[in-house]
Amino acid sequence: MQTLKILLVSNNYLPYSGGVVSALQLLLDELKKMGHDVRLITLDFGVPTIDQENVVRIPSLFTFSYKKNRMAVPRQAKRFLSEYIKKFNPDVVHVHHPFLLGPIVVECAKRLHIPIVFTYHTQYEQYAHYVPLLPAHLVKKYINNAVYQFCQSVDAIIAPTATIKNQLKKKRIKTPIKVIATPIASFFFDQKNQRKENSEKFSLLCVSRFVPEKNLFFLLDVLKMLGQNKFTLTLVGYGSLYDELREYAFHKLKLSPDILFFVEKPSKEKLIIQYHKADLFLFASTTETQGMVLAEAMASGLPVVAVNAPGSRDIIENGVNGFLVETRDEMKKSIECIATNKELQSILKNNALTTAQKYRAKLGIEQLIKLYQGTIENELHPHPE
Structure with missing residues (x-):
């Protein structure tokens, strides 16, 4: 089996809990067990955490709490990500959010011709109420446009369900979409x-x-x-x-x-x-x-x-x-x-x-590796338009 260098990028990780964090923990563990060199880049929320050695946190300019959630504003994120990606030189980058770190990572990876996979974890427009001061309908419009542009910029999209794939298709997103259920821990x-x-x-x-x-x-x-x-x-x-x-x-x-x-x-x-x-x-x-x-x-x-x-x-x-x-x-x-x-x-x-x-890990990880390999192959030998 070909071993891969895989870079995961997420705005959320410990001390947060929830579906995305659980999925990331499982990916880190299972991909490492299979012999792949997998790293995660995330934010530093300014609270003590015991991270695995393959978790890298971008230094924060400052952190704060909003509605009992820790928030972080990264310091020189573009420079940090650009230098890290160039040094690690992953075979594939797997992004888990279309905002904040996501667009920066896409820009850095594309410059180095590294393929990008994106998991569509969340119906982002449903969270417009978390943005203070602005009218919800304007926030939703901005979110929908930003997510559409981001989806168009990556090389492959993972939809966790057929329903989400159909929703993305209705938005006329042209990027290939693969349904892979997010696996759960054994x-x-x-x-x-x-x-x-x-x-x-x-x-x-x-x-x-x-x-x-x-x-x-x-x-x-x-x-x-x-x-x-x-x-x-x-x-x-x-x-x-x-x-x-x-x-x-x-x-x-x-x-x-x-x-x-x-x-x-x-x-x-x-x-x-x-x-x-x-x-x-x-x-x-x-x-x-x-x-x-x-x-x-x-x-x-x-x-x-x-x-x-x-x-x-x-x-x-x-x-x-x-x-x-x-x-x-x-x-x-x-x-x-x-x-x-x-x-x-x-x-x-x-x-x-x-x-x-x-939802067993073995099945989901096998499907994910197959998608990674196909995306890498397409980057190395792109099909003619």
């Missing part, structure tokens, strides 16, 4: 036989950032509708809405702390425990490109009930490994249907485990 599969102890209450779980686009108030409303005698809900994650969610749940909805639990930023080991204590996974986000937590839940043997939206539609087969719903009442009824039917629970669980096999 420990979600390895632990699947560790099940919860018997409990009188049916345990519901959601793993998510506590931010507006994740639609978590929807789940709190559903829990209220279910009543307080037969169900519990655990929300695992972190984010700017933590206090508001607790206020809404315990003061407005009058939910009992005996049935609703918040777990902030658990370790990997504690996250696995949460998955395997649960009976059913819930998801209400409407802005996902893929919903990696749904694959993690299914690998842990959990069926999923989710709001019918992109990302969820690509993994959930209605009535097979879970249910897609439109309203709070539909989610309530689906939960009750599953909770009262042991045979249905077993069928959904087994099908969820089968679905999760598509």
Whole structure:
């Protein structure tokens, strides 16, 4: 097997958590295991982190917090990236964001005739509300134009789902697009036989950032509708809405702390425990490109009930490994249907485990390497127009 020199570039990494960070950690580990020389360039957020030796951080001009997230403004990013790429001389550059570091890296790589792959992780226009002061419609217009230009500038695009590929095609992006599901870590599969102890209450779980686009108030409303005698809900994650969610749940909805639990930023080991204590996974986000937590839940043997939206539609087969719903009442009824039917629970669980096999690291990494090699070959021997 040909070994490759691979440069990953991302605006987000530890101390952040979430889908992109999990994907990067897995790529670093799995590509290194296969013998490839893989590096990650990211930002320095000004907080202590224990990085792997192949993680490189661009020095920051300054850092700050915004909505409980660490932000960094890199110092002389263009010079740093240009010098690093020239010295490392990678076979391929894999960019994970179309803003900030992304355009700089594209410019540097193109100058050295290094092919560029871009993973479209996020529906960026759905996050316009994070930009302060400016009207959302103007921000969305700018984002759509910037993302389009960036997609046109790279050599290959990875879409995590067929839905995202179709959305990109509708935007008339000409760059080749390959669907490769973002793989999940093997420990979600390895632990699947560790099940919860018997409990009188049916345990519901959601793993998510506590931010507006994740639609978590929807789940709190559903829990209220279910009543307080037969169900519990655990929300695992972190984010700017933590206090508001607790206020809404315990003061407005009058939910009992005996049935609703918040777990902030658990370790990997504690996250696995949460998955395997649960009976059913819930998801209400409407802005996902893929919903990696749904694959993690299914690998842990959990069926999923989710709001019918992109990302969820690509993994959930209605009535097979879970249910897609439109309203709070539909989610309530689906939960009750599953909770009262042991045979249905077993069928959904087994099908969820089968679905999760598509997200094993070995399959995703093999597809990724094949794409890298094809992109490199096209750069060395371009097809005539």
